[in-house]
Amino acid sequence: MSARNDIFAAIRKARPEVAAPTSIASEAQACSQAMKRTLPPLDASDLVGLFTARVSAEKVGATVERVARLTDLPGAVARYVATNALAPDFALQPDPRLQQLAWQDAPGAELRPGAPLRRDTALAVGLALGGIAETGSLIFHSGAEAPTLYGFLPLHHLVALDAQTLMPLLEDYAVFASGLPVPRNVNLVTGASGTTDIEGVLARGAHGPGNLHIVIFN
Amino acid sequence: MPERGNAPNSPRVGLFVTCLVDSMRPNVGFAAVALLKSAGCKVEIPLAQTCCGQPAFNSGADEATKPIARQVIETFEPFDYLVAPSGSCAGMIKAHYPELFADDPIWLDRAKRLAAKTHELLSFLVDVRGFRPQNVACKASATYHDSCSGLRELGVKAQPRALLSSVKGLELRPLEGDETCCGFGGTFCVKYSDISNAIVGEKAQNVVATGADLLLGGDLGCLMNMAGKLSREGAKTRVFHTAEILAGMSAYAIGEESTGAAGKEAK
Amino acid sequence: MSAPSGTFQERVDKALGNAQLKVALERTTGNARRKRAAAVEAWPDFVAARAAAAAIKDHSIAHMAYYLEMFERNALASGAQVHWARDPDEACKIVVDICKAANARTVTRSKSMLGEEIGLPHALAGAGIRRVETDLAEHIIQLAGETPSHIIWPAAHRTREDVAKLFDEHHREKPTAHDVVSMVGSARKELREDFFAADVGISGANFLCADTGAICTITNEGNAELTTTPPRVHIVTAGIEKIVASTEHALQLTRLLVRSATGADLTQYTTFHCGPKRPGDLDGPDQFHIVLVDHGRTEMLTEMPEMLRCLRCGACLNHCVVYRAIGGHAYGGAYPGPMGSVLTPVFDGLEQTRDLPNACTLNGQCRQVCPVDIPLPTMLRHWREQSWRAGYEPKTLRAAIRLWAFFAARPRLYQLAQAVALPAMRLFAKGGWISSLPLASGWTAARDLPKPPGESFLTSIRKGGTP
Numbered sequence: 001m002s003a004r005n006d007i008f009a010a011i012r013k014a015r016p017e018v019a020a021p022t023s024i025a026s027e028a029q030a031c032s033q034a035m036k037r038t039l040p041p042l043d044a045s046d047l048v049g050l051f052t053a054r055v056s057a058e059k060v061g062a063t064v065e066r067v068a069r070l071t072d073l074p075g076a077v078a079r080y081v082a083t084n085a086l087a088p089d090f091a092l093q094p095d096p097r098l099q100q101l102a103w104q105d106a107p108g109a110e111l112r113p114g115a116p117l118r119r120d121t122a123l124a125v126g127l128a129l130g131g132i133a134e135t136g137s138l139i140f141h142s143g144a145e146a147p148t149l150y151g152f153l154p155l156h157h158l159v160a161l162d163a164q165t166l167m168p169l170l171e172d173y174a175v176f177a178s179g180l181p182v183p184r185n186v187n188l189v190t191g192a193s194g195t196t197d198i199e200g201v202l203a204r205g206a207h208g209p210g211n212l213h214i215v216i217f218n
Numbered sequence: 219m220p221e222r223g224n225a226p227n228s229p230r231v232g233l234f235v236t237c238l239v240d241s242m243r244p245n246v247g248f249a250a251v252a253l254l255k256s257a258g259c260k261v262e263i264p265l266a267q268t269c270c271g272q273p274a275f276n277s278g279a280d281e282a283t284k285p286i287a288r289q290v291i292e293t294f295e296p297f298d299y300l301v302a303p304s305g306s307c308a309g310m311i312k313a314h315y316p317e318l319f320a321d322d323p324i325w326l327d328r329a330k331r332l333a334a335k336t337h338e339l340l341s342f343l344v345d346v347r348g349f350r351p352q353n354v355a356c357k358a359s360a361t362y363h364d365s366c367s368g369l370r371e372l373g374v375k376a377q378p379r380a381l382l383s384s385v386k387g388l389e390l391r392p393l394e395g396d397e398t399c400c401g402f403g404g405t406f407c408v409k410y411s412d413i414s415n416a417i418v419g420e421k422a423q424n425v426v427a428t429g430a431d432l433l434l435g436g437d438l439g440c441l442m443n444m445a446g447k448l449s450r451e452g453a454k455t456r457v458f459h460t461a462e463i464l465a466g467m468s469a470y471a472i473g474e475e476s477t478g479a480a481g482k483e484a485k
Numbered sequence: 486m487s488a489p490s491g492t493f494q495e496r497v498d499k500a501l502g503n504a505q506l507k508v509a510l511e512r513t514t515g516n517a518r519r520k521r522a523a524a525v526e527a528w529p530d531f532v533a534a535r536a537a538a539a540a541i542k543d544h545s546i547a548h549m550a551y552y553l554e555m556f557e558r559n560a561l562a563s564g565a566q567v568h569w570a571r572d573p574d575e576a577c578k579i580v581v582d583i584c585k586a587a588n589a590r591t592v593t594r595s596k597s598m599l600g601e602e603i604g605l606p607h608a609l610a611g612a613g614i615r616r617v618e619t620d621l622a623e624h625i626i627q628l629a630g631e632t633p634s635h636i637i638w639p640a641a642h643r644t645r646e647d648v649a650k651l652f653d654e655h656h657r658e659k660p661t662a663h664d665v666v667s668m669v670g671s672a673r674k675e676l677r678e679d680f681f682a683a684d685v686g687i688s689g690a691n692f693l694c695a696d697t698g699a700i701c702t703i704t705n706e707g708n709a710e711l712t713t714t715p716p717r718v719h720i721v722t723a724g725i726e727k728i729v730a731s732t733e734h735a736l737q738l739t740r741l742l743v744r745s746a747t748g749a750d751l752t753q754y755t756t757f758h759c760g761p762k763r764p765g766d767l768d769g770p771d772q773f774h775i776v777l778v779d780h781g782r783t784e785m786l787t788e789m790p791e792m793l794r795c796l797r798c799g800a801c802l803n804h805c806v807v808y809r810a811i812g813g814h815a816y817g818g819a820y821p822g823p824m825g826s827v828l829t830p831v832f833d834g835l836e837q838t839r840d841l842p843n844a845c846t847l848n849g850q851c852r853q854v855c856p857v858d859i860p861l862p863t864m865l866r867h868w869r870e871q872s873w874r875a876g877y878e879p880k881t882l883r884a885a886i887r888l889w890a891f892f893a894a895r896p897r898l899y900q901l902a903q904a905v906a907l908p909a910m911r912l913f914a915k916g917g918w919i920s921s922l923p924l925a926s927g928w929t930a931a932r933d934l935p936k937p938p939g940e941s942f943l944t945s946i947r948k949g950g951t952p
């Protein structure tokens with residue numbers, strides 16, 4: 001017998017009962033509901049405020065700024081580049097909404113968004129699919145317009161986030177995702193890369209970005 | 219012998235004194251009797267008792283444990299309550315006797331019925347009897363170690379502190395790691411004595427760091443372990459079972475000779 | 486790489502003799518305990534949440550075959566290749582064969598305890614494949630030639646001073662200073678080239694999501710994504726108990742897992758991986774393999790199903806007085822601490838590992854902190870019972886317990902023996918204490934024993950008549 005058959009045979013021997021898929025599904029549903037009832041209450045009226053508080057907390061360690069519209073992103077990037085003394089070349093996630101922004105018009109620095117993503121890229125600019133207020137997480141679904149590595153290779157990751165796409169809880173993300181095709185990668189990014197591997201002390205920028213800056217627009 | 223009676227306001231309590239108190243520190247037994255009487259109980263001490271069986275049970279020797287457990291059940295089932303001055307022994311009877319007889323419906327039933335009326339002394343005094351000591355004084359600073367079985371199997375935490383708060387002159391100091399095991403673990407401390415030593419060493423340091431005169435607790439095994447380590451390290455901390463303080467029977471701490479100059483009132 | 490060797494007692498002696506070990510363990514586990522406590526305090530219904538988490542795991546365990554089939558169907562549909570392995574040898578062979586077929590010279594690996602459990606590092610070395618550990622702690626112990634000593638912090642036994650020494654010795658670009666930040670920076674540079682030189686990336690999985698066929702990894706550093714995205718081939722190795730019904734269940738469990746492990750609300754990177762590179766993707770592996778491993782888990786379905794809930798959060802290690810005294814290597818298996826003492830006998834056999842379930846005070850703190858409420862003390866006692874039945878316990882101990890139990894069940898005899906023993910013990914006392922007692926050296930080696938009374942409580946009662 002193949003390993004697969006052996007394993008399934010052993011499981012069925014230990015758990016011979018067969019339940020109807022519908023009853024299994026409602027049991028699963030009941031489990032999620034029971035868990036949701038234990039959650040501390042969350043004030044969903046100000047998701048931006050909640051998200052911001054979470055993500056800029058010491059243990060998450062990102063920085064946040066608000067702008068009026070996505071078209072204000074180039075200005076925000078220019079400011080970030082200036083504040084952090086970065087070169088004006090940066091890797092821009094190949095999302096058409098980002099590509100079509102007027103980068104050349106940004107005041108101050110002469111931004112050059114065409115740099116390829118490389119292993120020593122200093123800055124990448126991206127657009128999140130959404131955000132989760134409970135945890136301060138950014139949501140990315142990989143695809144042609146959202147390669148995974150933009151969020152992992154650079155030392156600085158600057159991410160635009162539409163305030164309208166904020167959702168309260170992890171469970172809300174699960175519902176949201178169930179309506180979309182399953183991507184190759186879902187990346188829920190919660191703060192800058194960090195490690196506590198040496199004596200449990202937190203240090204940033206282990207392998208992923210050491211700095212995460214989020215620009216929330218309406 | 220005290221009068222027999224089943225009136226709820228004067229319940230008949232069988233004192234399960236525990237093997238360690240019986241052999242090593244009778245004073246805790248006398249203190250328990252005094253406290254239970256003050257709390258309005260009729261106390262009886264069946265002579266046909268030895269041990270709850272934990273050394274065998276925790277060694278995995280279930281068959282050897284069963285005769286011991288049966289004898290405890292038989293001896294104590296006539297009482298309104300079984301009370302023991304130990305969270306670990308009460309926990310054994312309450313939580314583990316039913317496990318032990320899981321495959322034996324008759325004894326399981328008897329074990330469960332005994333379990334339902336089994337209590338650790340200090341929590342019994344507070345939760346069942348609403349008791350607070352009157353006119354007991356002890357001028358000293360003390361720190362408290364929560365023994366694991368009492369704490370986690372029986373929820374004994376607030377009760378001893380509530381009782382001690384009625385003792386005049388006693389100042390209770392917080393103990394770093396008060397819910398951390400002292401490394402006793404019954405047979406563990408002799409089978410793996412070097413690991414146990416490392417654990418109780420840390421506990422002794424924390425106790426000494428409080429600067430308290432006294433270390434109190436509710437389980438003689440743990441208390442002997444910590445007292446023995448403190449003594450070996452040359453610490454001056456005096457160690458008592460809480461019942462001894464509450465009953466005002468605290469002339470001699472653990473390891474102090476009842477006939478020597480070392481003994482002095484813990485007040 | 487040297488796995489811990491010798492008997493349990495020898496390993497314990499070594500650990501207790503190493504003062505630096507205690508320092509390192511206390512720094513890591515102390516930080517972990519404090520952060521967990523703060524996270525739990527911020528969730529008032531945490532006790533109910535644990536019960537809900539246990540129910541979520543129990544649900545997938547109860548319908549394990551159903552969900553594994555669903556997972557497999559969805560994974561295959563995503564273009565993944567699914568492999569099944571009954572035991573470590575089969576699992577390692579599958580992984581090595583995939584590497585060989587891909588002509589792999591270098592593989593990167595992100596931390597996976599299952600990989601340690603099945604001996605994957607050893608198997609890769611045997612096949613002549615260069616293995617680069619990318620998790621910082623795994624990198625440290627790879628440099629030191631050791632195995633992990635903690636399931637969350639594999640280098641918990643190493644102080645920052647040790648790490649500085651290792652990095653100075655091995656890194657191409659030495660750390661600029663010996664603070665933690667500089668050392669992390671040095672490791673970042675050191676490993677960056679390897680992420681792109683690797684032919685194969687190997688990861689574990691925290692969850693297998695039946696509803697999508699995706700596997701979920703939960704990490705802090707970003708090394709998992711850098712391990713699984715650039716190489717041509719991504720191999721996942723996972724125990725079959727990692728199956729959960731859905732993405733929602735995975736995320737709900739993650740809430741407890743992360744709080745229990747590090748005290749954070751969520752780790753930096755919660756990633757779901759589903760199949761290989763898609764048309765139009767600019768990155769991602771060409772092949773995506775999932776190796777599902779049994780290795781005793783189907784037996785545990787009958788013997789100790791609650792243990793299959795384990796999320797590998799490490800909280801039981803951080804709160805265990807024994808782990809904190811002896812560290813992970815003394816346990817001798819892939820998994821240390823309370824959960825390791827339950828699991829190692831399953832994997833390595835009880836006869837060789839009988840010390841693990843016995844070297845425990847049964848204080849119950851592990852269960853109290855376990856996010857899925859696994860009755861660890863009950864399971865450890867279960868192993869003791871098995872060991873007793875099988876006759877693995879030392880003869881002298883068996884004889885002593887039997888003799889004691891004989892007396893304990895006979896109060897009259899017991900009290901006669903006691904009447905002889907107590908006065909005899911008193912002969913060894915000096916003042917109120919006995920500092921050395923024959924047959925009780927286990928006690929008196931470490932601590933004094935109070936001098937017993939001249940007569941027992943019950944004797945006094947019998948003589949005095951009334952209490």
Ligand code: SF4
Pocket residue numbers: 745794795796797798799800801802824851854855856857858859861
């Ligand atoms: S047994 Fe519980 S506490 Fe220990 S690692 Fe597993 S889930 Fe965490």
